[in-house]
Amino acid sequence: MVVTCAYSLPVSAPITVSWQTVRGAVCYQVFRDGSRPAPPPVPPSPTPGSPPDTSYIYTVAAAEASGTMEAKSAVVTASTSGSAPRCFTADNDAQVQAGRATPSGGFTYAPGSGQSAGLWNTFVTHPLRQTAPGYCIPVDGQC
CATH class of the missing domain: 2.60.40.10 (Immunoglobulins)
Known part of the structure; x- marks a missing residue:
């Protein structure tokens, strides 16, 4: 087996x-x-x-x-605790400025999950779904 x-x-x-x-x-x-x-x-x-x-x-x-x-x-x-997930739609630079993403090496990453949200600039937009305090995942068209 x-x-x-x-x-x-x-x-x-x-x-x-x-x-x-x-x-x-x-x-x-x-x-x-x-x-x-x-x-x-x-x-x-x-x-x-x-x-x-x-x-x-x-x-x-x-x-x-x-x-x-x-x-x-x-x-x-x-x-699990909490309420329904919240979604934030903004360009990646705005997500970083709002504390909903972290920059590293020219890319942005969702806090908690560590998933890439793409390039860190004002031209790329990836909505982030916050499923728990300090835990977000990038979602495209799913918010």
Whole structure:
């Protein structure tokens, strides 16, 4: 049996899931509401993809190199907080000036997600969706 620990999930409000490491584990699989929404990178980090004001049940299982999956952890319930995401449409320079993006090497990046919003100038416009305080994602035509 081969254990696959790599697939993705759309980005939205983050929920942080963490656990203690298991000796001999090659990866971990996170289960949300009984299914696998996405495996986390190791070490654990924020797991995106959850809308605000929603509760989820999480468990974690370690996978060994042999393909053996350890028993799932105890159940933990997590809830997202907040309100509906806010969208900001402005050129990238205005996003930086308003503190909704950070410049680096001539490009702008959304805070929290670190996703590129393109060139840092007044000619490029990428709307940013704020899904949590200090956490934005660039969205084109989706606000």
